[in-house]
Amino acid sequence: MEDFIENRVQAWDKKAWNNKDKNExxxxxxxxxxxxxxxxxxxxEPTKWEYPxxxxxxxxxxxxxAVDKDQKTLFTSLPNIFFIGEKEFIDLYRLAYxxxxxxxxxxxxxxxxxxxxxxxxxxxxxxxTWFLPVTDSLRINMFFHLNNIPGxxxxxxxxxxxxxxxxxxxxxxxxxxxxxxxxxxxxxxVGSGVQSLDTVKKFVKTLPEISILFVPLVICPTGxxxxxxxxTKNKNLTIYPILELKPEDFVPExxxxxRSKDLFNLSVLAHRYxxxxxxxxxxxxxxxxxxxxxxxxxxxxxxxNTPANTLPLFHWISDSWKPLFPRHTRV
Amino acid sequence: xxxxxxxxxxxxxxESIGGDPFVKLFSPTLVNDSLPIFQPxxxxxxxxxxxxxxxxxxxxxxxIFIAYKYSGEEFPIPEQCRKFxxxxxxxTTSGATxxxxxxxxxxxxxxxxxxxxxxxxxxxxxxxxxxLLNSLDVIFKTQDKEIADEIGVSLDINSYNKFAKxxxxxxxxxxxxxxxxxxxxxxxxxLERIKKYRSFFNYNINSIPNEIKVTKTKIGEPISTVAxxxxxxxxxxxxxxxxxxxxxxxxxxxxxxxxxxxxPQYRQLIHKLLGSRESAVSYRIGTRKYAWxxxxxxxxxxxxxxxxxxxxxxxxxxxxxxxxxxxxxxYPDLVGDVFSRRLKMFNYEGSTGENILEYxxxxxLSPEERAAEYITHPSMENIIGWEKDWPEMxxxxxxxxxxxxxxxxxxxxxxxxxxGVDPKNPNSLNDFPWEKKEKKWWKKxxxxxxxxxxxxxxxQRLIWRGKDDIIYLxxxxxxxxxxxxxxIWDVWIRDTRKKKFNPKIPQNINxxxxxxxxxxASTFWYEKISERPGGKKRKEFIGHLGSFFNKSMTxxxxxxxxxxxxxxxxxxxxxxxDEIKSFLNESENFGDLIGLKHTSKRKGERRWKWYMNQxxxxxxxxxxxxxxxxxxxxxxQIYEWLGEKKRIKKMSKDQLELF
Numbered sequence: 001m002e003d004f005i006e007n008r009v010q011a012w013d014k015k016a017w018n019n020k021d022k023n024e025x026x027x028x029x030x031x032x033x034x035x036x037x038x039x040x041x042x043x044x045e046p047t048k049w050e051y052p053x054x055x056x057x058x059x060x061x062x063x064x065x066a067v068d069k070d071q072k073t074l075f076t077s078l079p080n081i082f083f084i085g086e087k088e089f090i091d092l093y094r095l096a097y098x099x100x101x102x103x104x105x106x107x108x109x110x111x112x113x114x115x116x117x118x119x120x121x122x123x124x125x126x127x128x129t130w131f132l133p134v135t136d137s138l139r140i141n142m143f144f145h146l147n148n149i150p151g152x153x154x155x156x157x158x159x160x161x162x163x164x165x166x167x168x169x170x171x172x173x174x175x176x177x178x179x180x181x182x183x184x185x186x187x188x189x190v191g192s193g194v195q196s197l198d199t200v201k202k203f204v205k206t207l208p209e210i211s212i213l214f215v216p217l218v219i220c221p222t223g224x225x226x227x228x229x230x231x232t233k234n235k236n237l238t239i240y241p242i243l244e245l246k247p248e249d250f251v252p253e254x255x256x257x258x259r260s261k262d263l264f265n266l267s268v269l270a271h272r273y274x275x276x277x278x279x280x281x282x283x284x285x286x287x288x289x290x291x292x293x294x295x296x297x298x299x300x301x302x303x304x305n306t307p308a309n310t311l312p313l314f315h316w317i318s319d320s321w322k323p324l325f326p327r328h329t330r331v
Numbered sequence: 332x333x334x335x336x337x338x339x340x341x342x343x344x345x346e347s348i349g350g351d352p353f354v355k356l357f358s359p360t361l362v363n364d365s366l367p368i369f370q371p372x373x374x375x376x377x378x379x380x381x382x383x384x385x386x387x388x389x390x391x392x393x394x395i396f397i398a399y400k401y402s403g404e405e406f407p408i409p410e411q412c413r414k415f416x417x418x419x420x421x422x423t424t425s426g427a428t429x430x431x432x433x434x435x436x437x438x439x440x441x442x443x444x445x446x447x448x449x450x451x452x453x454x455x456x457x458x459x460x461x462x463l464l465n466s467l468d469v470i471f472k473t474q475d476k477e478i479a480d481e482i483g484v485s486l487d488i489n490s491y492n493k494f495a496k497x498x499x500x501x502x503x504x505x506x507x508x509x510x511x512x513x514x515x516x517x518x519x520x521x522l523e524r525i526k527k528y529r530s531f532f533n534y535n536i537n538s539i540p541n542e543i544k545v546t547k548t549k550i551g552e553p554i555s556t557v558a559x560x561x562x563x564x565x566x567x568x569x570x571x572x573x574x575x576x577x578x579x580x581x582x583x584x585x586x587x588x589x590x591x592x593x594x595p596q597y598r599q600l601i602h603k604l605l606g607s608r609e610s611a612v613s614y615r616i617g618t619r620k621y622a623w624x625x626x627x628x629x630x631x632x633x634x635x636x637x638x639x640x641x642x643x644x645x646x647x648x649x650x651x652x653x654x655x656x657x658x659x660x661x662y663p664d665l666v667g668d669v670f671s672r673r674l675k676m677f678n679y680e681g682s683t684g685e686n687i688l689e690y691x692x693x694x695x696l697s698p699e700e701r702a703a704e705y706i707t708h709p710s711m712e713n714i715i716g717w718e719k720d721w722p723e724m725x726x727x728x729x730x731x732x733x734x735x736x737x738x739x740x741x742x743x744x745x746x747x748x749x750x751g752v753d754p755k756n757p758n759s760l761n762d763f764p765w766e767k768k769e770k771k772w773w774k775k776x777x778x779x780x781x782x783x784x785x786x787x788x789x790x791q792r793l794i795w796r797g798k799d800d801i802i803y804l805x806x807x808x809x810x811x812x813x814x815x816x817x818x819i820w821d822v823w824i825r826d827t828r829k830k831k832f833n834p835k836i837p838q839n840i841n842x843x844x845x846x847x848x849x850x851x852a853s854t855f856w857y858e859k860i861s862e863r864p865g866g867k868k869r870k871e872f873i874g875h876l877g878s879f880f881n882k883s884m885t886x887x888x889x890x891x892x893x894x895x896x897x898x899x900x901x902x903x904x905x906x907x908x909d910e911i912k913s914f915l916n917e918s919e920n921f922g923d924l925i926g927l928k929h930t931s932k933r934k935g936e937r938r939w940k941w942y943m944n945q946x947x948x949x950x951x952x953x954x955x956x957x958x959x960x961x962x963x964x965x966x967x968q969i970y971e972w973l974g975e976k977k978r979i980k981k982m983s984k985d986q987l988e989l990f
Contacts, residue, residue, distance in 0.1 A: 001843060003826040010847065018790040027847070028854075034825075055828060 004059045005030075012072055026072075032079045033058075040085040043303040046328040061324040064276070070269055074313075077266045077299075081314075082249065084218065084302045089139075089188070090146060092217040092242055097147040100240035101184055104213045105129070108182055127152045130180050134159045134187040134196045134214075137304060143186060159185060160199045168206045175207060183212045189302060190216040190241075191309030192294035193223035197230060204234045216241045220250070220296060220309065251297035251311060267291065270311050279318035287312035301325050335824045335832050338677035339817035342381075342810060348389070350398025355676050357386055358668040359407030360661055364650045367643045369412040371572050373605045373614045377623055378647030379922040381810020383665075384617040388576045391417030391615065393469045393482070400478055414483050416470070416567065418463035419576025419615075422583060425458055427451060429532035430597070431586040435539055445595040448630065450539065452550030452600050454528050459554050459575055461521045467491075467566065483568025494564040503556045507546035551604045558611035573612040577601060581622035585864065598622070599630035605641050606634060620648060621920030651807035652925075663688075663802050666812045673816075674836055681836040688798040692819075693839040695797035698778045702738040704794055705786040713789055715744045716888060725752075728760050739766060741781040742774060745890035776893045779954035780884055786952075787885045793952050796845040803955055804849065806945040808922065814855060815946075819848030853949035860923055868914070868973070869923050873943060875972040877951030880943075883962075884953060896953050897961030899929045899940035904966050911969050915941060923947075932960065 001007040009030045016024035041054045051057050062071045084092075102122070105111075109125045111118050127150055133140040136158045143149075144156075162171060175183075185203075187196050200214055214227065219241040227239045251267045252259040270290035274283070283289055287308065291297040296309035306315040306327040315327035348356070365387050367374050378384050389395050390408060393416060399406040406413065422428060430451045437446045470484045471491075479486045491514045499508035499517060511520050527543060530536045554575065561567040583597040604614050606629045616623075623644075627636040636642060654660040664685075671687045696704070706713050711733040717726070725747070733740040746765040753759050765774055786793055795804065805812035822844045823837070860870040876898075884895045905912050918924040922944055929940035945955040 001826050001841075003828060006822070006826050006847075010843065014792075017792055020790070027851070031851070055825075 005055065005062070008062065008068075008071060008075070011068075012075075026075070029076055029079060033075075036078070036081075036083065040083045040303075043085050044301070044325055045304055046306075046326055051326070057322070057324050060322040064321055065273065070273070073265045073269050076262060080262060080266075080299055082245070082300045084189075084300070086303055089142075089217075089303070092188075093143045093146045096186065096215050096217060096242050097143070097149075100215055100242070101213065104184075104238060104240065105182070108211055123150060125182075126150055128179055129182040129184060130175070130178075131184045131186065132156065132159050132162075134185050134199055136160070138186050138188045138217075139304075140186070159203055160195070163199050163202050172207055175210060180210065183207070183210055185212060185214045187214075187216045188218065188304070189300065189307050190219040190223040190227065191296050191298060191300075191307050192220065193226040194294065197223065197226050200227075200237070201230050201234075204230070204237045208234075208236055211236055211238070213238045213240060218243045218245065218300065220245050220298060220300075221247050222294065222296065245300070249299065251291055251299060253291065253295065253297070266311070267297070270313050273313060277313050277316050277318065277321045279320040281318075287316050335828075336677060337817060337820045337824060338673045338679070339813050339820050342813050342817065350394045351402065352676070353386075353389060353395055354398050354402045354404050356669075356672050357389075357407070358665055358672060360665040360668050361387060361647070361650065362390075362407050364661060365645050365647075366409070366412070367645060368574075368615055369408045369415070371610075371613050373616075373642040375616045375618060375623060375642050375644045376647065377618055377620050377644060378651075379619060379808055379810075381808050381813075382647040382651060383809055384647060385578055388419070388578055388615060388617050391415070391419070391574050391576055393417065393466045396482070397469070397473060397475075397478060400475075413481060414568065414570055415572040415574050416463070416466050416482055416484065417574045417576060418459055418466050419578065420455065420458050420462065421576075421578045423579045426529055426532065427454065427458070428582050428586055429529075430454070431589045433532055433534070437539070437544055439544070447595045448597055448600045449547060450528075450543075451597060452603075453543070453548050454525070455550060455600075456548045456553040457521050457524050460557050461518070461525060463554070463557060463573070463575075464518055464521070467561075483571030485566050485568075487565070490565040494560055494566050497564060498557060498560045501553075501556050501560070503548060503552040505546040505548060507542070507548075550600055551607055551609065555607075555609045555611040562611075575612050575614045576617065577614060578617040580616050580618035584622035588864065596628075596630050598624070599628050602627045602629045602636050603632075606636050608641070614642075616642075619920070620646075621917060648807065648922075651809070653803065653807055662807050666802060666805065666809065669809060669813070670816065673813075678834055679836045680834045687836075688801065690838055691836060691840060692796065692798050692801055692845060693842070695799040696794065696842075698782060699736065699738055701782055701794055702741070702785055705782070705789050705791045706737060707789065711740070714741050714785060716788070721747075724757075725760060732763070737785065738778070738781060739763065741785050742766075742777055742890075745777060745781065745888065746773075748889040749891060776958040777890045779956045779958075780887070780890050780893045780895070783884055783952075783954055784888070784890075792846075792850075793949065793954070794842065794846055795849040795949050796842040800849070801845075804853075804945050804948065806925070806955075808946075811852070811856065811944075811946050815849055815852045818852040818855065819845050822848040822851070850949045853946055856944070856946045857950045860921075863921055865917060866921075869918050869921065871974055872914075872918070872972050873923055873947060875974060876943060877947055877953065879972065880953045881951050892960075892962055894958040894960040895962055896948075896955075897940055897942040897957055898964045898968070899931075899938045899961045900964060900966075900969070901931075902937040902939060905939060908966055911966060914973070915969075929961070938963075 001010055009026045012024070012026040016026065037054045044054070047057065062074055065071050065074065105122060105125055106113065109121065111121055111125075115121070130153050131140065131143065131149065133143075133156070138158075140156045140158075157166075185200060190196050196216075204212055214231075214237060216223070216227070216239075219227070221244075224239075224241060224244055227241075231237045231239045248259065251263050251270065254267055254271060267290075270277075274290040275281075277290075278287060281287075287293070289295045290312065292310050292312060293308035297311065298307060298309035299314075300307055300310055301314065306325045308327070313321070313323070315323050315325050317323055317326050361383055362369075365376070368376060368387060368391070376384050376387065396406060396413075420427065430447050435446045435450050437449075440446045440449065467484060470479055470482060471486060473479070474486060476486065485491075495512070495514035495517055499511045501508075507524070508517060508520060511517050524543060527536070527540055531539055558567075558573045562569050562571070567573070580598070580601060583601065586597055587594050601616065605616075605627075628634070629636065638644065651662045651665070653662070657663070667685060667688050670691075671684075674687075711717070711726075711730050714733055714737055715729055729740050729743060732743060742765050743760075743763060747760065750764075764770060783793065801812065801815055805815055819840065823840055826841070826844055857870070857873065860866045860873060880896045883892070887895060905915075915924065915926065919926040919941070924941045925944060926939060926941050929938040931938045940961045942957050942961070943951075948955040
């Protein structure tokens with residue numbers, strides 16, 4: 001076989017066949033990766049211009065490592081990635097609006113669903129509700145379009161910028177002037193929550209008299225725990241995530257040997273190649289840790305970008321490492 | 332870089348295909364074997380998915396005829412059979428299967444009768460008539476006298492008006508067309524009725540409109556009335572035949588399966604058309620083998636359709652299946668033609684002659700070449716399982732032979748284990764008796780098993796490559812053939828992804844690429860078993876069977892059962908167990924097993940034998956070649972393959988004998 005990836009896959013398969021190892025099917029994994037490439041991976045936006053071909057990036061990524069066994073671990077880790085593509089985002093946006101947001105609105109307004117006017121009253125209530133993204137990674141415009149939300153909300157700033165640059169008193173005044181009774185905060189991904197939850201916390205305190213719903217579309221266990229704590233301390237805040245990731249979806253720290261063999265092997269690899277991945281940057285500085293920011297061990301990749309909580313070996317760019325899903329960083 | 336397109340990506344090119352691509356893709360190879368379709372009389376065209384039924388039936392459509400005319404290509408039907416007009420219904424795409432989705436109530440029908448088939452008959456009448464009028468429209472719109480004359484269709488608008496006047500008062504409509512005056516209005520009114528049915532099945536109206544309820548028609552009657560009137564009024568030439576396609580008849584079989592009791596007899600309704608012995612139109616029914624009953628009964632009657640009198644059967648599976656001798660086997664020519672048409676359609680340049688498959692995939696490797704490929708380090712130990720008590724002199728004989736001919740050494744080992752050595756002539760082994768001319772059949776039958784054992788001993792998978800492997804693995808099924816090509820092309824594209832697209836037809840695609848592609852196709856077809864009704868059980872059965880064949884053929888070091896990739900049952904046993912009989916029959920009908928009459932080695936015994944569809948062979952790493960004698964098994968073994976161990980325990984001990 002001439003192609004590097006195909007060549008590797010066949011060699012691994014042959015070896016597994018020779019060793020009569022029935023649990024290893026590299027051709028099958030290759031088929032899954034080809035399928036994921038066709039349906040999801042192709043849509044990764046940060047590479048659309050410069051490195052559009054996924055298969056080329058995959059080859060370069062595997063070649064980061066010379067040891068055959070470790071290349072195999074990288075390759076077999078790919079079906080474990082939780083990739084959120086364009087279509088999945090559309091579903092999450094719609095699910096958020098028709099599910100938790102609608103339910104919260106009904107509860108907030110005290111509407112009875114057997115009221116024949118319920119639908120129009122609910123639409124009216126939406127006019128006194130503002131929808132804001134917590135950071136600029138959530139596409140609020142798309143959220144409005146997909147859900148056909150009545151267009152009474154003129155301003156849609158992201159909360160992080162608002163909190164950073166806005167005058168709290170002025171913000172408060174503006175909300176009261178517009179007779180805003182409720183605010184829905186949306187975020188596409190909450191990992192450890194350091195970035196988004198800090199912002200939410202500050203904002204909630206600014207407007208204690210307004211009911212606020214925070215809807216993370218995808219949230220990690222640490223983030224969820226933190227979010228719940230904030231909600232307990234602030235009575236005007238309700239948290240309603242759409243998709244909660246479970247601890248077993250993450251790459252474990254080395255001490256947790258009882259997790260899946262594949263993920264444990266990936267953890268070993270992430271630690272072993274950390275300095276190669278970062279080109280010598282020690283732990284603590286960006287990208288912080290072999291298991292990503294806050295040692296989350298995330299395997300989430302979104303078509304829009306890769307969160308910092310995901311393992312750096314998937315996204316980190318350095319002189320000695322070519323990533324599969326290069327992360328677009330703010331700074 | 333320009334994306335390379337796999338010409339075999341689209342496996343199912345059937346009735347959705349337009350006229351021009353049809354002309355390019357259709358292979359006329361099967362037409363001669365299917366001539367009754369283009370001659371008067373009812374025909375049942377039977378075949379597995381992918382046997383080419385729909386493509387053949389497409390030739391009956393006027394737009395296909397017109398496309399041939401304008402393309403300059405010869406219409407592939409003999410000239411004397413071209414005077415016909417076709418119309419038809421595809422039971423899936425027409426919405427006919429919706430009749431199983433919503434029940435119909437009708438006070439005028441007795442309680443013990445399910446009204447659905449009556450309404451399906453009515454829907455069917457209107458759909459066919461609409462399509463027939465549409466076919467006329469297609470020809471009329473060309474205003475091409477040559478085409479119209481060849482088919483026998485009038486281009487004179489007056490004949491259509493005359494037809495319109497006469498047809499609407501015919502009793503077959505039960506008054507539905509009574510106030511309609513012109514030809515376009517008739518078409519409109521017919522389409523309206525079809526639309527009403529759609530609205531009902533889409534739950535947009537509460538019930539079937541009364542206008543339809545009081546004007547239900549008898550299946551077939553409006554069709555033949557329209558046919559006769561078209562001829563009477565001069566729209567059609569008296570000699571022009573009217574052929575009505577009914578495609579995907581098996582959908583009615585599925586529809587009937589939805590009901591646990593009080594099953595509406597949809598298929599029997601269609602049988603009524605064939606049993607009417609009506610000469611105005613001829614019906615062509617496209618069906619998968621399993622759906623066509625042994626004794627096709629006519630609805631509300633005890634009459635059974637008579638083969639040859641009421642209908643002819645064309646069995647495409649039979650036509651395409653591998654024959655004992657290659658002579659007269661149409662399938663290799665068909666796939667060669669289909670293959671070269673696909674490449675041409677996708678702008679591949681170069682020779683597309685008769686040997687195209689050999690040009691692209693090369694020849695199948697000889698047994699000796701394959702043996703050499705399986706052994707990375709040639710040595711006697713890598714070929715022969717040596718017994719400690721075998722004398723040194725044998726070891727020497729085999730060592731010398733192994734250096735010279737690996738395959739022969741392996742066969743020699745089996746010979747030795749099976750036959751031993753004549754004690755009076757201990758040196759007889761040096762004459763290699765298995766290589767003698769009189770033992771050529773012994774040797775021939777064991778070559779594939781020997782190769783399998785060599786591969787296994789060297790921990791290698793079997794090699795699949797070359798024109799013959801691709802043809803035989805596809806087992807006479809064009810869809811499987813295309814799927815094999817699709818997978819090979821996929822691997823080839825992946826492997827050459829960095830190279831610029833070269834429009835020249837590739838020559839001798841790398842053998843490893845072929846093997847990988849074929850294995851991928853095999854996995855695809857094995858996984859696919861469970862997609863069809865009853866497939867879960869059949870997949871499990873094939874899974875057990877394949878693993879059993881692999882294990883037993885590999886472990887049979889005496890090579891006593893070289894036909895161990897098939898099994899045979901005594902007909903007495905088979906007939907004593909309805910469940911097994913119907914399961915094996917069903918597996919055959921779905922194409923997962925191939926059943927053949929078996930001439931038993933036991934005198935007077937009647938047996939039937941089965942092999943797995945050849946495409947599963949790469950998945951289980953077993954040879955696809957069938958030798959004469961399969962394994963002789965009894966019912967408990969079948970139950971074991973079915974995963975029903977409890978039942979085996981209950982069976983009497985004497986049934987447990989295996990071979």
